[in-house]
Amino acid sequence: MRQLFITLLTCVTAWVAAPALGADAPPVPYPKGYRQWTHVKSMVIQPGHALYDSFGGIHHLYANKLAEKGYASGKFPDGAVIAFDLLTEVSADNAVQEGPRKVLGVMVKDSRRYKDTGGWGFEGFKADSTTERAVGSQAATACYQCHTAQKDKDYVFSSMRK
Amino acid sequence: MRQLFITLLTCVTAWVAAPALGADAPPVPYPKGYRQWTHVKSMVIQPGHALYDSFGGIHHLYANKLAEKGYASGKFPDGAVIAFDLLTEVSADNAVQEGPRKVLGVMVKDSRRYKDTGGWGFEGFKADSTTERAVGSQAATACYQCHTAQKDKDYVFSSMRK
Numbered sequence: 001m002r003q004l005f006i007t008l009l010t011c012v013t014a015w016v017a018a019p020a021l022g023a024d025a026p027p028v029p030y031p032k033g034y035r036q037w038t039h040v041k042s043m044v045i046q047p048g049h050a051l052y053d054s055f056g057g058i059h060h061l062y063a064n065k066l067a068e069k070g071y072a073s074g075k076f077p078d079g080a081v082i083a084f085d086l087l088t089e090v091s092a093d094n095a096v097q098e099g100p101r102k103v104l105g106v107m108v109k110d111s112r113r114y115k116d117t118g119g120w121g122f123e124g125f126k127a128d129s130t131t132e133r134a135v136g137s138q139a140a141t142a143c144y145q146c147h148t149a150q151k152d153k154d155y156v157f158s159s160m161r162k
Numbered sequence: 163m164r165q166l167f168i169t170l171l172t173c174v175t176a177w178v179a180a181p182a183l184g185a186d187a188p189p190v191p192y193p194k195g196y197r198q199w200t201h202v203k204s205m206v207i208q209p210g211h212a213l214y215d216s217f218g219g220i221h222h223l224y225a226n227k228l229a230e231k232g233y234a235s236g237k238f239p240d241g242a243v244i245a246f247d248l249l250t251e252v253s254a255d256n257a258v259q260e261g262p263r264k265v266l267g268v269m270v271k272d273s274r275r276y277k278d279t280g281g282w283g284f285e286g287f288k289a290d291s292t293t294e295r296a297v298g299s300q301a302a303t304a305c306y307q308c309h310t311a312q313k314d315k316d317y318v319f320s321s322m323r324k
Contacts, residue, residue, distance in 0.1 A: 035324075039201035039222065044258035052256070060201065094214070096206035096258065098323055128324070161260055162197075162290070 025116065025139065028108050028123035030130040034083040037062040040071065041161040044089055044096055058098055059086045061158045070109070071160040074153065078119075080109040082156065101127050103134055107143075107156070117144040118155040187278065187301065190270050190285035192292040196245040199224040202233065203323040206251055206258055220260055222247045223320050232271070233322040236315065240281075242271040244318065263289050265296055269305075269318070279306040280317040 031037075040061035045051055062083040063071060070076030083106055088099030104125045111119035122143035124134030135142050147155040193199075202223035207213055224245040225233060232238030245268055250261030266287045273281035284305035286296030297304050309317040 036200050038198050039224070041260060042204055042220065042222065043260070044206060046256040046258070049256035058204065060204065062201070094208040094211035096208070098203060098205070101324075162263075 025121060025137070026113055027133070027136075028106050028121040030125055031062075031064075031081050031083045031104070031106050031108075032130075034062050034064070034081075034085075034104075037064050037083065038068055038160075040082070040158055046089065046091075055086060057086050057089045057102055058096065059084055061085075063160070066109075068160070070154065070156070071158075076109045076154050076156065078110050078112075082107045082158075103127065116140065118147065118151070120144070120147070120155055122147075187283060187299070188275055189295070189298075190268050190283040192287055193224075193226075193243050193245045193266070193268050193270075194292075196224045196226070196243075196247075196266075199226050199245065200230055200322075202244070202320055208251065208253075217248060219251045219264055220249045220258065222249075225322070228271075230322070232316065232318070233320075238271045238316050238318065240272050240274075244269045244320075265289065278302065280309065280313070282306070282309070282317055284309075 040063050042058065042060045044058050045056050047056065049056065062085065064079075064081045066077050067080035067082050070080045083104060085104055086102045088102055090097045090099040106121075106123045106125070108114075108121045108123075109119055110121060114121040117139055122135055122139040126132040126134050144155075147157070150157050202225050204220065204222045206220050207218050209218065211218065224247065226241075226243045228239050229242035229244050232242045245266060247266055248264045250264055252259045252261040268283075268285045268287070270276075270283045270285075271281055272283060276283040279301055284297055284301040288294040288296050306317075309319070312319050315321075
């Protein structure tokens with residue numbers, strides 16, 4: 001009985017905490033104009049890769065001016081935005097070309113608003129939509145949890161290619 | 163004898179024309195700051211592809227502001243510059259990552275200076291060098307000859323990805 005109580009208490013606490021986190025963290029805005037931002041680096045993740053289900057395809061990372069400063073210094077200032085542009089990979093005839101967009105991932109730095117997730121807000125916009133969200137209130141588990149491994153790099157995996 | 167004369171005449175004409183073309187066309191400058199320009203599109207050319215010897219690897223195209231207008235309108239104004247950034251492709255564990263730079267190709271539009279090659283100056287800068295040139299006075303045969311196939315697109319192969 002005591003064990004059941006503790007389990008229930010844990011569940012309720014988690015249940016209460018989750019919406020609170022979602023309510024506290026305001027929605028990440030669509031990164032308008034990101035295609036004119038600085039291209040950070042690219043990578044192709046192919047079938048068979050451990051991350052293929054989530055990130056399979058060709059991805060390009062883009063940084064706004066404040067994020068460029070973060071890549072240079074290792075500490076991203078508030079207002080820094082990183083866009084993760086994931087496109088379908090079209091492999092044929094010994095070449096890989098860019099196909100339709102799968103999702104546009106976004107990280108926006110605001111140390112106050114997103115204090116519970118390392119100062120970063122996370123979102124994903126489905127395909128070419130500027131409104132259809134893939135992450136929403138699930139940022140803590142869907143994004144931040146993996147990014148904590150990069151705490152020493154201010155939670156960012158990528159580096160600016162020369 | 164007549165045939166020999168014609169052959170010689172053709173050779174001499176070509177010989178005279180080639181240095182003249184080189185002398186008339188001023189060197190294409192290194193595209194300083196191109197890593198902050200707009201990313202146009204990317205592609206991976208793998209071993210076995212017909213163009214692998216020349217263009218094998220991951221390439222990214224970048225456009226300065228005037229070249230962006232050219233991609234939008236189909237006609238590139240003087241001052242438009244396109245950078246073709248060719249990196250070694252590092253394929254391992256079902257992923258393709260960016261390796262060292264192989265060459266940085268450049269097209270610069272100047273309808274007067276480069277009138278003999280479609281209004282475009284062509285150059286390639288070896289690896290990370292800003293001075294070591296791969297094309298020089300060979301632009302007509304090494305670059306322009308293939309680009310004439312794209313005359314209807316103002317000699318440009320790429321299109322701006324959305």
